[in-house]
Structures are given as C-alpha cells and as structure tokens.
Amino acid sequence: MPTETVMRNLLIVWTDFESRLNTVPILKKLSNGRFSIDDYKELLVNHRQQVVEGSRWIARAASSTTSEYLDQRSTFLKHSVTEHRDYEMLESQFCLIGGTLDEIRSAPKNIGTEIFHSYMFEQSSQENPFHLLGSMFIIEGLGQRKAKGWGLAIKELLDLDDKAVEFYVYHGDNDPEHMEEFEQTLNSGILEIEGMGEKIVKTAKITALLYELQLREIGNY
Amino acid sequence: MSEAYLTSFSEFLPGNPVGNDEIEEYIGIVGGEISKYKKMVLRQNKITSRYYASNKDGEFEYTVAQIAAKAVEKAFLNSETDLSELEFLVTSCSIHDSIIPGLASLVHGQLNVDHIDVSSNQSVCGSSIMAMRSAVNSIRLGEFQTACVSGSEIASRHFRPTFYESTAHFKQVNALPLDQEFLRYTLSDGAGAAVIESRPNSNSISLKVNWIKARSFANRFSTCMIGGAVKEEGRVVSWGSQPSLEAAIDKGCFALSQDLKLVYEMIPVWVGHYLSLLEEGLIIPEEIDHVVSHYSSESLKTEVVKLLTKVGAMIDEEKWFSNLTYKGNTGSASIFILLNELFYSGRLKQGEKILCHVPESGQAYNSFMLLEVV
Numbered sequence: 001m002p003t004e005t006v007m008r009n010l011l012i013v014w015t016d017f018e019s020r021l022n023t024v025p026i027l028k029k030l031s032n033g034r035f036s037i038d039d040y041k042e043l044l045v046n047h048r049q050q051v052v053e054g055s056r057w058i059a060r061a062a063s064s065t066t067s068e069y070l071d072q073r074s075t076f077l078k079h080s081v082t083e084h085r086d087y088e089m090l091e092s093q094f095c096l097i098g099g100t101l102d103e104i105r106s107a108p109k110n111i112g113t114e115i116f117h118s119y120m121f122e123q124s125s126q127e128n129p130f131h132l133l134g135s136m137f138i139i140e141g142l143g144q145r146k147a148k149g150w151g152l153a154i155k156e157l158l159d160l161d162d163k164a165v166e167f168y169v170y171h172g173d174n175d176p177e178h179m180e181e182f183e184q185t186l187n188s189g190i191l192e193i194e195g196m197g198e199k200i201v202k203t204a205k206i207t208a209l210l211y212e213l214q215l216r217e218i219g220n221y
Numbered sequence: 222m223s224e225a226y227l228t229s230f231s232e233f234l235p236g237n238p239v240g241n242d243e244i245e246e247y248i249g250i251v252g253g254e255i256s257k258y259k260k261m262v263l264r265q266n267k268i269t270s271r272y273y274a275s276n277k278d279g280e281f282e283y284t285v286a287q288i289a290a291k292a293v294e295k296a297f298l299n300s301e302t303d304l305s306e307l308e309f310l311v312t313s314c315s316i317h318d319s320i321i322p323g324l325a326s327l328v329h330g331q332l333n334v335d336h337i338d339v340s341s342n343q344s345v346c347g348s349s350i351m352a353m354r355s356a357v358n359s360i361r362l363g364e365f366q367t368a369c370v371s372g373s374e375i376a377s378r379h380f381r382p383t384f385y386e387s388t389a390h391f392k393q394v395n396a397l398p399l400d401q402e403f404l405r406y407t408l409s410d411g412a413g414a415a416v417i418e419s420r421p422n423s424n425s426i427s428l429k430v431n432w433i434k435a436r437s438f439a440n441r442f443s444t445c446m447i448g449g450a451v452k453e454e455g456r457v458v459s460w461g462s463q464p465s466l467e468a469a470i471d472k473g474c475f476a477l478s479q480d481l482k483l484v485y486e487m488i489p490v491w492v493g494h495y496l497s498l499l500e501e502g503l504i505i506p507e508e509i510d511h512v513v514s515h516y517s518s519e520s521l522k523t524e525v526v527k528l529l530t531k532v533g534a535m536i537d538e539e540k541w542f543s544n545l546t547y548k549g550n551t552g553s554a555s556i557f558i559l560l561n562e563l564f565y566s567g568r569l570k571q572g573e574k575i576l577c578h579v580p581e582s583g584q585a586y587n588s589f590m591l592l593e594v595v
Contacts, residue, residue: 004532004533007531007532007533008496008499008500008532008533008534009496009500011492011493011496011528011532012493012496012497012500014489014493015489015490015492015493015494015496016490016493018489018490019438019441019442019490019493019585020441022441022442022443023440023441028455031443031455032443032454032455032456033454034454034455
C-alpha cells in the first residue's frame, strides 16, 4: 500500500472517529455548555490512568524493534521520553481544581481504559510493531486537533486558570511536530514490509474505537 | 430499470446584478451603520455580484414559488419536451413562502399544467440533491417519463433590518454577531431548474445520472444553521414553543444564524465522505472532467483543497467550475444555476464526467452526484 493510500485511509478513519466523538456523553456536555467541575474531575481521573501508561507502550514498542530498524527504534524512544511525565500535568491540574494527588493516583482504570491498555501492550510486544503508527495517528490527532479546543472550552466554561487546562492546551500547541515526525516515519521504508499499510489502517481503526470506548466508560470501573 | 437523464436546465435570477457597494440598498443597514464584518465576509466568500428579489424600496417583486415556477417554465422552453408533458414536479428550498402548504403545491399553482404529482423537499443547500434523488429514482423506477426539479430561495427577505432590530440581543448591543452578518453578506436570491427524463435528448447532449451518494451526519453534529428557532444548551427550541410571538421575536427565533466554528468542524467529515467514495472506486479523480461544487464560501474551498492535495485525492483546480462569485450563493438553487451555465457553455463533450458536490452545514449533510455527458 503506497504512503498516499495509507494516509487517505487514515484520514477516513480519523474523520469518522473525530465526528463520532461528538456523540460521546461527556464531550456532548462540554459542547452544550453543561459540563461541570465534577465532570472535569472525573475526566482528569480517568484520563490520567491512560496517559500514565502511554510512554510505557511506546517504550515497549522500541524494545520490540529489531536492529535492522534502528532509526525507527530511535523515534519510538524519543517519543517515549517526550511523553513519559506528561501525566504529571494532569495530576497537578486535578489538585488545582480541588482534588488530591492520592485520589487521582489511586483511582482504577475504567473498563474502556483496561481494554485500551491491554491492546496497546499486546500489540507493542510484537516484533517490529510499526503498525502502531496507526495508533499514534489517532492519539496524536487527538492532541493536535481536539485537545486544545477541549482545554479552552473547559477553561472558559468553568472559569479556570491556564494552568488548570495546561495538558490539553499544551498538546494542541506542540503536537504538529509529532505529526511531521509521523509522516517521516511512514516514509522511512516500513511500508515495504508486506501488508504493513493495511495493518496500520486496521490498528488506527481499533485504537479509535477503544479510545472512544474509554471516554464513553468514564466512571465505570 | 431505466436510466435518468438531465436534459435541460434553467436559471431565474431576479432583477439586475447587485455589486458589493449596493448591497445595503437592497438588504438595508442594521443599526444605522454598515457592518464592520462586511469587508471581511466579502473578502472570504469572494462574491462580487448577486441578485435580490426586492427592489431598492425594499418591496418584494416575487415570491419563492414564483421564481421557482419561472425557472421550471424556462427549463421547458430550453427542452425538447413540452411543459404539458410534465408528470412529476419536485421542489427544493431552505425557507419558502408559507409554513403550510408545501412549496411544490405553491409552484404547481403558478404553472399551467394538469395531471402531475408533486413533492416538496425542505432542508438547506442539500435539499436540491434530496429533490434530485426523488425525481431520478422515480424516473428509474418507470413511474414517470418526465420530471422537473427546482431549487429556489429568497434569502434576502430575512435579512431586513427590522427582522433583527426587534430582538433583545440587538437592543442590548446595537449590532449583529458575525454568525448573522456572515449570512447577510453571503446568501442571495435566485432559482434554477432541471428537466429529468427517461430518454436523452435527440438533438443535443444530455447528462446521464450515474449515481447520487449522500450522507447525513446530523447525529454527530449539533444544529449549525438555524432559523425559526434558537439553540439553548445545544437543544433546538422552536418559535412555536415560545409563550408568544413577541417572545419568539425577542429571543431572535426569526434571525437566521450560522455557527461558523461548527462549519469548520464539519469539513473533515465532508472530506472523509469524499475519500470513502474514492476508496470504494466510485470516484476516480483522473476520470473526472468537471467538478461542480457548491461551497458557501471560497475560504472553505481552500481548506478542503489543502487536505485533498495532501492525500493525492485532489482533482486539478482547472477542472473546477463555479459561478458563485458573480451569481451569488443561492442555497438550494445554486447547483441548478451552476449546471445551467456549464451545460450551455459549449464546453461539455460526449463521455465527459461531471462530479457535483453539495455540502450542507444546516446540520451536517453532504452529497455527491456523478453525471456523464451523453
């Protein structure tokens, strides 16, 4: 599958996912202006449990990459380092709006996050798991295209300081570079591996579905 | 099943073209001063002239039904078939003359033709394709041999200053929000029609309808363009649910509005819909000779072009045909006014394929139609 076809299919998956998110209850509340501080607390508690694991599966993907693909391994490693303490922002945001560190750290994963987490670890343990680029496309896409809007809407609606929505706004400001990195990796020769393009698209579809599920299952532990 | 052919077209644009400097002479000035958004909106939509159904005194010389009827009559004057052979009249519009009856009945009332069936389609721009599908499928099923589809709008009626100046919002700030000024400087009046038959023309080209593919995303987006109601916490509250007509006016139920932020959020699903049709093999960019696309502004077009180019799905810009900048954005009438000009331009050759695209921001609808010159 040539790069263009992969990108085209990823865009189809993305546009479907992005608009489906509008039907997720907590995000619907946000766009309708009926999102409360308790909703925000719950979002942070639930989101943190996924983000804290994010760099672990990227690092796992790096360790599953064989020596023929050193450049790709470096990309995974760099990406993992960039993100591995991001969840701390969510914790301090939670404290800023009246929560405690203990509360957010001890909360379990919701049932959607459990499935998401299991899938990501299982996939990143496979040899040369470049199909996870499909997952990155979805997760980075959320950062680049959605997070900032959510952050700013929450800030305005709940009358919060910048610091209380930093994680979301920060990702909107920083992730364009990650997307460029994404395209470079896609063009780095991995599409020559048989069936890789199709696998990337399928992984993007599954990741989108599971991500949506964890947002739908907020509060369901 | 038989084929359906678009065999003739028409446009009816009321009055004379109105340049950018004269707009307010027709739609008036809200709040005594020309809007600060005017220049920005016109720069974005690139419209340089349009038509209005009113004269400079603000009197309306036509109704929506009348301009539709004129377009239908003109389409048959351009046709090998006579108006008396019409069997099925299908109309489309955003807002017409009355709440009851339907527009198709009002248009039929203006036409000297007997023994026909009618169907009224109301939405926004996309109502044209909904109407087209209804006529095309009826022809394909063999129910009728001759149908006519119209699109007609008199948007300017709703742009009159008195329609806004009585709202509580206006009384408070003495100006209109961009969401309302955008529409005042973007939409204008006009009608267009197409004759659809079960056989092609014998003396000239026809356009065979290869397929119509449309999708509603209304479950995924909240109402974007609203008239006759207001949005409260994401819910649509009708003028009819207000305690009195005065309360409905006060709340701004009758001030047409479009959530521009939401329009931009919709663009990705329109693009996704197009890309899915490419992946299904229904659209092959290299095989498309003309793109007839109805965007509500040129700026949306730029956004779309950027995305499509990135994934190798862009159809060369020289193949795109548009007349929105000099005939105005006339909602449901636009696709007919576009096709009318292209059809009689002498540019179409046998075997060429025309991809029509009509998106609708009302509540996220998107449609494509593939025509083949025969």
